[in-house]
Amino acid sequence: MSGWSAGLCAPRLDERAARLLLSRMGEPYDEFVQELVAEYGVLDLVGYALRDGHTPDGTGLGRLLGRRERALAADDGHICRALGLRVLVPGDEEWPGVLDELPWAPWCLWVRGSVRLEEVPERSVAVVGARASTAYGEHQAARLCMDLAERGFAIVSGAAYGIDAAAHRAALAAGGTTLAVLAGGVDVPYPRTNADLIARIGQVGALVSETPPGGAPARMRFLARNRIIAALATGTLVVEAGLRSGARSTAKNARDLGRHLMAVPGPVESGMSAGCHAEIRMGATLVTDAAEVIELVGRIGLDLAPVKQGGVREEDVLDDGLRRIWQWLRPRRSSSVDEVMVRSGLTMAEVLAGLGELEELGLAEHLLDGWRRRSAR
Template sequence: MEGERLARAALTRVVEPGDERAGAWLRRVGAVELLRALRTGYGAAERLPGMTAVRLEGYRLRAAAADPARDLAAVAALGGRLVCPGDREWPSQLDDLGDARPVALWVRGRPDLRLWALRSVAVVGARACTPYGAHMAATLGAGLAERGWVVVSGAAFGVDGAAHRGVLAVGGATAAVLACGVDVPYPRGHAELIGRVAQQGLVVAELPPGDHPTRARFVLRNRVIAALTRGTVVVEAEYRSGSLVTARQAQRLGRFVMGVPGPATSGLSAGVHELLRGEGVLVTEASEVAELIGEIGDLAPARRGPVLPRDRLDPIAAKVLDALPYHGLTSPRDLARGAGTSADETLGRLYELHSLGFVEREGDGWRLTRPSPRDGAVRRGGS
């Protein structure tokens, strides 16, 4: 097993994340034999379908420079480790990626990755987000953490960073999946944030220590976020957005996909709205996310407008109140005609409405209670 671990550590430096051809080779011959073939070239063309001389040369250059023992020592010095398929800590949901499954994962932080992934949700979105987007991401992150969910994101500027900070602010659980080595603070402006995530949660990467991100690696990192979690929430995203790549990957994997709506005029919400027109589910707060991806009983509270005093009236009293004109006095007989009730019934309801403060009596006439300047509307109940 130690040889397998060393081989997988080396392959994370040789094989690019998401390389399905290399994943198929790995499944076919195993990590030790694949590394040997890539280093020596012996039998590579025969045993590795699709291997060409040009491709083999590229792999051999990387394999010759790989030093897995050094990488394992480097991550151990950070308090980290390498988690491989077959390990107790390996999240089995990553196997849903098939041959695009990570060769292994480099992990910083004390919590168990597999256990955390079982109850995790991704919150992703625009880097150049609006204050609204940052607020929603932080609020969702904090609310999910308080409900016992692990919030996973990519530690980028904008929505990602806001989601992580929201979790950290309430002492919750959060994990950052990077497109570089776990020892590389990227973006540099988030060095402190990534350090806090490593202390309080987990920092995860496919790439070995010291490796730097590229545009393609950001896109491929998103498949890990999608597969690792039970659902993905997108907060602000343009039509062309890495966050939508995560959401679409989550859809393909059968995960829940959610979106937070924004102004119809905002280009930063256009991608989210397009997602919501398809299979995405609209959410506005953490309880709605938990209801969708959680267990039986994780229900969001029922929402309704405020209960007005008018709502508590019985139907006949409400009809009498509706029959009163906005201005001036009226008699009980005229009110009875307008409300469609008897004069005695109307008079009884008028006294009831008077005790509740809806109407006033003046001589033999009745009228609506005059609103005070602070009321801003008649007491009839408004719309």
């Protein structure tokens, strides 16, 4: 990757270099900067900042200029080689396209580790929860994450105390994949007492941050990185959370993104389960084991296939039409034919034929009040 060296003039600025510079000059959560990026794009905005100090309509960019010299001085090529990192920007093959669904996507991501980021959102669960977790919560995180990791789901979390650490550790213990999205730079392990765990995640999983190397894990950066945790995962699971827990901001991001949101229940007197119960009351799916998580985030054929019969593999027989029907069936509530019609955009004849076929495949069942998704477990 080629950084944009200090002292060279504007014509050498390209999108990648502009994004790296912006990530060192501003903060992604700064609404002032977000609005300017939305209006001008990163490349032009950084160009204005470096060249004129203001936008064409005269908006002063002083807020970005305070860190300009330091940003220009940073040699990201050298830093990445020295620290064993890579930087991703939109358009890179490894850039997870789902990040662009965020209201304010990261400008770039620093990554350490061998996991390819673009594959993560297809088969992963963000497991988040309280720092001040209880033994109950840590046990649930460990149990669920071991089972999920064994089934090939990457565990995405934030490397914090408590539930985060229990989730990462369980994934590592199961020989699975785990990613930690950090608030500070990927070379700044935080909290310090989790430094060994974070180092291990960087070796066998991946450390990810939108904060440049060396950046401090400042408070606002924690809230901002929660949106990346939610976006990188197929679904988000809240294991334990107080009513005002940071984990609930990750949950909110998952909900806003339309991702599956799940929560583990617990004793009603436990303040650490109160946030989970509140999320369930707001629509999160209550889950008690990995199978129930996979029922939501798993893929048909791979995870939900019934016991094999006669050598027919479900992923071979399910065409697009059947998939479109199947995806609107729910495992625990019945859907009417009308509902499936409306959602799938198929005709009644197509829906009825498809439901019959899914029933024969053991992937749907017809109950008195409608149709349900069926799995073989």
